Amino acid sequence: MKKHFKKLVGPLVSIFFLLNMTSTGYAETTVSAEVGFIFNTLLFLICGFLVMFMAAGFAMLEAGSVTSKSVSVICAKNIGLFSIAGIMFWMVGYNLAYGIPEGGYIGSFTPWSDSSAVDTGYSDGSDWYFQMVFCATTVSIVSGTLAERIKLWPFFLFAAILSGIIYPIVMGWQWGGGWLATAGFSDFAGSTLVHSTGGAAALAGAIVLGPRLGRFTKSGSPAPLKPFAASSIPLITIGIFILWLGWFGFNGGSQLAMGTADDAIAVSTIFLNTFLAGAGGVMAAALVTRLGFGKTDVIQMLNGCIGGLVAITAEPLMPSPHAAILIGGVGGVIVVFGTKLLFSMKIDDVVGAVPAHLFAGIWGTLAVPITNPDTVFSTQLLGVASINVFVFVVAYIVWTIMKATIGIRLSKEGETKGTDVTETGVIAYAIRD
Amino acid sequence: MKKHFKKLVGPLVSIFFLLNMTSTGYAETTVSAEVGFIFNTLLFLICGFLVMFMAAGFAMLEAGSVTSKSVSVICAKNIGLFSIAGIMFWMVGYNLAYGIPEGGYIGSFTPWSDSSAVDTGYSDGSDWYFQMVFCATTVSIVSGTLAERIKLWPFFLFAAILSGIIYPIVMGWQWGGGWLATAGFSDFAGSTLVHSTGGAAALAGAIVLGPRLGRFTKSGSPAPLKPFAASSIPLITIGIFILWLGWFGFNGGSQLAMGTADDAIAVSTIFLNTFLAGAGGVMAAALVTRLGFGKTDVIQMLNGCIGGLVAITAEPLMPSPHAAILIGGVGGVIVVFGTKLLFSMKIDDVVGAVPAHLFAGIWGTLAVPITNPDTVFSTQLLGVASINVFVFVVAYIVWTIMKATIGIRLSKEGETKGTDVTETGVIAYAIRD
């Protein structure tokens, strides 16, 4: 089986040579093939439902981050994009990624069909489910950045293109055994493949779409200006906790196997490092905002968590706990300063997805060689550059074509009224005393 | 063991003959009985906690859907009914369902007690837990429909009757091996047994109770009129995502076994179809409301997801991915038009539970023969009709008796002030600038 071969081979080799001190001592596995099949499938299903739930996390993070006149539509976008991404990934995405020839560039345009068999070692359907939720995550990243001024259905169209074509192509390059895998690139659970892809597509959209009306007329303080204040901090908070929970599935499931004691140890190590990197991101953002700017910025702490988690995603298995905290901490710092950078460039990223997913994803992927001796910096740079440039350019072209044809931006009047009134006619909060 | 025999035998036979191409190739299982016991128990526990969490989903869906003067009481109802349902299902419900004679009509009025043994193949306690959360789900469906005008404790009394007696009786007819099972009815995870039962009991209550004051004095536009606007769209949204998450447990766990590779494949297929049906429901409701009525109705998209999920629940294993999307999509359309139908009949279903659970449940159950050749339409119709008529009539009688004796409706003054002030004295949102 070609599938996942890079992801599987790399870590297994690493475990043998580097984590030998934490190996179980089982000379060879005593788990029967069928029991292993069930364990592997169970890992995909459990980690899959955790990642699926990240869709709720993104929905809450974004609903809390937009102003209260765009909350209903961001909810519609999140449930809609998740549905669209799943259908597209079944119709075309999965085989576009995994049907790729070894070392190749693109797979086949055919729907996924079940081909479970003894020698695959896991249920094919469970793998589809697990990979599908990764695809949906990529699209979730985009919706927040473009909130409050993009039209609903053009956004859905872009969601279909990203989930059905753009993401599967870059996924195939690496996880399908395409040219980047052959080149030796390593991205364990998708700092670049998933998170930077989402972030780069969002950045392209933000540039083509332009900022919200009035966002940059005042001199640019990075603090949430009153007219653009986040509608609900507790919704952002529960969103982040859900994302953190889901990330255990995201990274843990990317071990792709739970049928041996060594795999079980690896998944545990991944859980541990994923937790510590998120914690590092939170506290780094807390310290930087408190010491650098006077107040402890809760939004940056929450987004710093994402930055830390994205950073560890490229290599959650090899780092020591110390290293995981540091890698995550740098991710948190990147979020704080990346947010300022975008603001200074007058690029309007409503939820801070570009710093958290694109910038921290670049950092995490480039940092892999620090802890994984099987990788080299130049190849990591090649992977980061090729994927980000490809996604950004393609997304930019798609956004531009859509802008020139069907239009992607609400009318001034519609934006001023708010997307909720204009597009869904349902106000988000109806609170009476 | 008689238990679940229908549920187990049907799918297993089907897998052999129809899904042979996705079988693992293991001629016979190589999993030891004890390992299988642990896997099966683990499936019940994992899927059980996912379904348990659906109680939170219903609570948020309903809290977001009612007006802001009835949110605290709907929270009290949801945590209370879940507690009551669990206690009743232990005290009487489980054995009322599973103590039924083969082909019979009713089981015994005795509390559940643990009888785990080697040959059951799973822990009895884990099965109780899994079945209990289904019972609680049935009651959760009722609370939203009747919100904003029903008295709290009479509702709790009905919750006890529904969870302790009405639901267990119909559950026994089918899953306990009673007369419907003998007749050949098929309802894999409960489109009719759980969802239509909840919906029919809710409909009976809505008719006996009458609509909220002022709900139908204006000419009936189906859009949320300002005075009845949903209190929080993001709370509805997180509720729906939680329900979608829980549904993987609801349908996946209904395979009732995870101790062979074929079972693991079946659970994976169920996850996949459950996802696609929900996605179909979302997008069908989005398209219908956008094309039919001008604006993309976020509430209908969210409720359409439930419609799609309810529809696939009667048969989540046999459909192809194409079929799952279509079955779910029709469920979503049914939600949109079912909501209009109820509105035109001046039946006040506050959260749209009747269209989503009763109507979509009927559709899903009648659609089983389309993909499952072991079933026939006439028997499906028999099951749908007998369960829905039985539940509706019994619930109608119970509601009527309660109305005539203890009273079920708040005073006009109490309703005008709002249930929160009247019944719990705790306002739901205390937000100050």
Place this chain on the structure above:
Amino acid sequence: MKKHFKKLVGPLVSIFFLLNMTSTGYAETTVSAEVGFIFNTLLFLICGFLVMFMAAGFAMLEAGSVTSKSVSVICAKNIGLFSIAGIMFWMVGYNLAYGIPEGGYIGSFTPWSDSSAVDTGYSDGSDWYFQMVFCATTVSIVSGTLAERIKLWPFFLFAAILSGIIYPIVMGWQWGGGWLATAGFSDFAGSTLVHSTGGAAALAGAIVLGPRLGRFTKSGSPAPLKPFAASSIPLITIGIFILWLGWFGFNGGSQLAMGTADDAIAVSTIFLNTFLAGAGGVMAAALVTRLGFGKTDVIQMLNGCIGGLVAITAEPLMPSPHAAILIGGVGGVIVVFGTKLLFSMKIDDVVGAVPAHLFAGIWGTLAVPITNPDTVFSTQLLGVASINVFVFVVAYIVWTIMKATIGIRLSKEGETKGTDVTETGVIAYAIRD
């Protein structure tokens, strides 16, 4: 292996002699060591992520319970304390607890490192993850009580001390095989070790810190006075449901093994009793407030759930279903009257954590001998007294030193403006019509 020896031996012996009727009939286990290793690790990981998610539950419970001018900071506290607790528990806590000599008082000040091996029976990393989230839970309990007037960073400092030193010491006394384990104390999943520890530390803080400005100037009605009204009842509600969900992991995972059918049965029994005790707590609080004070208090129902869950945590395996409902019900009653007691003493516990965690924890731990014949009341009392006195005194000293040096309380002006404006500069709800 010394680790957990008390927790493991007690229940196993009990199962043999007392639950024999529910045993599987397997004379000896037929599960291979490696398969058992995977099952045990899986239990830690699954239950660990459930407990991890409790951090979100506490965050929502607390965000909903404080007034709307302190919501952003309580969110910052919750994500921050979770991060700090995890890092401290890795740096020093784990080995301070588990590095203890048999029958001893304190372990070693060294960071955790992975020592997975065949004979441990589970991945060391998965155990660290599982134990870490317990440590974080202990700290979560403290943050709500002290809300709305404590400074952010001094709170973080206390969180580090509690998670790195105080909690690990008492944890070692019992779960590390220290002097309390030797004495025969029993606390299955931590009614005292986790919940009372958190509650006692919170109580000490509330006394040293003093009540919120104006909280007790009016004659003391226990109902939420308008100026101190909880900001959002649905956020409290979702918090409680998340905590209830997490508690299945909290108690179920404390069986510490899933590699035999008997362990699988035990975990199922724990799930069942954990559910029923929470249900008992909810309904007891509902009945007491309705019958005793006229209105059904939704906040007490929700907090009563916690009281019931805390009460069953000391012994979730041995009670019959009847006993579990009663133990939980008493926990719920304790919450109602404990809240009144604190109010009458003018101790300001913003979220009611002291009644729910400290008082109900004492009850649950003392009640263990009712259902577990291997325990005696005097030893339970010894454990309860020694841990609570130790934690309260040490915490009191730490809070007092901090008060005298760095200061722990906001200025009057800062408190009047609200913690959100003063400390993070981000208002929690920005809702416009």
